[in-house]
Amino acid sequence: MRYLPALIVFAVVIVLWEMSTAGIGRRVIPPPSAIVNAGLDNLESLRRSAQATAFEALGGLVIGTLGGMLVAFASSRWVTARDVLLPVAIATSAIPIIAVAPILNNWFGVLNPLSKMMMAALLVFFPVMINVTRGLVEVQPASIELMRSYAAGEMAVLRKVRIPNMLPFLFTALKVGATLAFIGALVGEYFGGTSEVLGQFVLTSMSSGRFDLAWAGILIGAVAAIVAYLSVSIIERIAIPWHASVRAE
Amino acid sequence: MTPPNRPTTRPAQPAVHLVDVNMRFHTRAGDTTALTDINLSIAPGEFVSLIGPSGCGKSTLLRIVGDLIKPTSGLVEVNGKSAHQARVGREYGMVFQAPVLFDWRNVEANVRLPLELMGMERRRREARVKEMLELVELGSFMRHYPHQLSGGMQQRVAIARALALEPTLLLMDEPFGALDEMTRERLNAEVLRIWQQTGTTVIFVTHSIPEAVFLSTRVAVMTPRPGRIINVIETDLPQPRNEATRESERYFEKVTEVRESLRGRRADKTATKGSSEDRLRAEGPVG
Numbered sequence: 001m002r003y004l005p006a007l008i009v010f011a012v013v014i015v016l017w018e019m020s021t022a023g024i025g026r027r028v029i030p031p032p033s034a035i036v037n038a039g040l041d042n043l044e045s046l047r048r049s050a051q052a053t054a055f056e057a058l059g060g061l062v063i064g065t066l067g068g069m070l071v072a073f074a075s076s077r078w079v080t081a082r083d084v085l086l087p088v089a090i091a092t093s094a095i096p097i098i099a100v101a102p103i104l105n106n107w108f109g110v111l112n113p114l115s116k117m118m119m120a121a122l123l124v125f126f127p128v129m130i131n132v133t134r135g136l137v138e139v140q141p142a143s144i145e146l147m148r149s150y151a152a153g154e155m156a157v158l159r160k161v162r163i164p165n166m167l168p169f170l171f172t173a174l175k176v177g178a179t180l181a182f183i184g185a186l187v188g189e190y191f192g193g194t195s196e197v198l199g200q201f202v203l204t205s206m207s208s209g210r211f212d213l214a215w216a217g218i219l220i221g222a223v224a225a226i227v228a229y230l231s232v233s234i235i236e237r238i239a240i241p242w243h244a245s246v247r248a249e
Numbered sequence: 250m251t252p253p254n255r256p257t258t259r260p261a262q263p264a265v266h267l268v269d270v271n272m273r274f275h276t277r278a279g280d281t282t283a284l285t286d287i288n289l290s291i292a293p294g295e296f297v298s299l300i301g302p303s304g305c306g307k308s309t310l311l312r313i314v315g316d317l318i319k320p321t322s323g324l325v326e327v328n329g330k331s332a333h334q335a336r337v338g339r340e341y342g343m344v345f346q347a348p349v350l351f352d353w354r355n356v357e358a359n360v361r362l363p364l365e366l367m368g369m370e371r372r373r374r375e376a377r378v379k380e381m382l383e384l385v386e387l388g389s390f391m392r393h394y395p396h397q398l399s400g401g402m403q404q405r406v407a408i409a410r411a412l413a414l415e416p417t418l419l420l421m422d423e424p425f426g427a428l429d430e431m432t433r434e435r436l437n438a439e440v441l442r443i444w445q446q447t448g449t450t451v452i453f454v455t456h457s458i459p460e461a462v463f464l465s466t467r468v469a470v471m472t473p474r475p476g477r478i479i480n481v482i483e484t485d486l487p488q489p490r491n492e493a494t495r496e497s498e499r500y501f502e503k504v505t506e507v508r509e510s511l512r513g514r515r516a517d518k519t520a521t522k523g524s525s526e527d528r529l530r531a532e533g534p535v536g
Contacts, residue, residue, distance in 0.1 A: 033464055140349065147366075149315055150363050151338075240353065
């Protein structure tokens with residue numbers, strides 16, 4: 001029942017939207033009922049598009065997470081790695097993502113889903129790298145002293161202290177990354193590729209004047225991103241039940 | 250020096266032997282002398298407290314004995330070996346002011362940590378963890394996570410973990426400093442019982458005079474700037490000690506003796522002529 005107020009607000013917004021668009025502006029801002037109807041009429045096409053986009057987003061999430069973790073582990077372990085990798089990694093986050101989309105399409109093949117995955121991965125990489133690095137480095141100094149008093153080596157400290165300490169940070173990054181991955185995939189799709197993806201679905205609907213259908217595509221994209229976010233949250237609850245952010249209130 | 254109720258295995262060899270230990274820290278603001286000319290020999294089975302105000306270097310000295318920091322000069326021997334050899338040989342158990350339990354491990358897994366590190370096989374490990382938790386009377390809390398325990402219970406888990414490897418030397422750095430007085434007194438009694446049962450040597454850092462006197466066979470009094478041991482007071486209260494000990498005449502005398510020693514270097518064995526000191530002397534041999 002914690003989410004009841006949020007649901008009420010959501011319902012009120014939908015009703016107001018429906019009422020205010022009943023008259024004019026029907027074409028550009030269609031009422032929710034029209035969007036739902038359009039979506040139901042094209043359900044099969046929407047489902048295939050959403051599935052393809054989700055595949056790209058999840059692939060990007062995996063690639064970006066692995067890349068971010070790799071850099072984080074290296075830079076938390078070796079000072080030279082940190083000095084070399086960190087500036088480069090930070091520079092990648094400053095790249096205007098929309099500008100590189102056509103380039104990535106060109107590099108990895110505009111019809112290859114990998115080009116969209118790389119877009120998603122680029123967005124996921126940075127939060128994962130920053131958070132995982134913090135999780136590996138920001139360990140209680142007393143924990144390290146304790147391990148040293150047992151004559152534990154670097155590997156034992158990594159396995160028994162740094163990695164468990166890092167997990168909550170990783171999940172925070174994954175929750176952000178799950179929604180970012182969908183944005184990355186959609187942006188990539190806008191710059192061309194196979195037709196049965198959400199980005200192209202929205203574009204073609206709009207160019208043929210079907211704003212209701214375009215909105216249905218956007219809506220499905222949002223729902224897919226929320227599902228991804230919630231999935232990560234559920235995995236988090238199972239994986240780190242001990243952490244303060246997850247404990248039952 | 251060894252309590253009368255316990256046999257000493259190696260009477261000739263001290264558990265801890267410190268000769269002319271000095272510690273200087275180099276900082277940007279300049280050099281600070283943390284410890285000067287520390288000389289102390291501790292027999293196996295002794296319970297020695299280091300007491301003194303903040304900044305007297307008592308925690309630093311404990312860390313030097315535990316080979317967590319290297320002294321600038323001087324000899325540090327533990328059971329006849331260098332402190333480093335002793336640490337690599339896992340002869341230490343350490344308890345810090347904070348319990349330093351791992352949030353992701355339940356009580357059982359926290360106590361198991363040192364046993365995992367030394368590669369003890371599973372069945373022996375489980376038996377040992379159970380034994381340790383019964384020793385600190387937390388046998389029914391094996392599956393609890395640290396956040397579900399009170400501060401005192403967390404510190405008992407830390408003690409169980411420190412004892413799991415059967416250390417010959419237990420180093421405790423203000424372990425009860427963050428606890429309320431009632432809990433502290435209860436845990437003091439518990440530490441004494443564990444010490445009696447295990448026969449381990451203990452070095453205990455504290456700034457509580459009653460705690461030091463109640464627990465120790467000897468109390469090393471330290472003063473700051475530069476950190477040094479100005480007096481070592483033998484607290485020859487009868488063993489085993491209990492709540493009655495805290496109310497005995499001799500206990501109050503010892504508390505007074507430590508307090509006066511802390512107050513000024515005058516309270517040193519030879520230098521003092523104070524009236525309370527005279528009263529003490531009249532009642533029996535001191536120090």
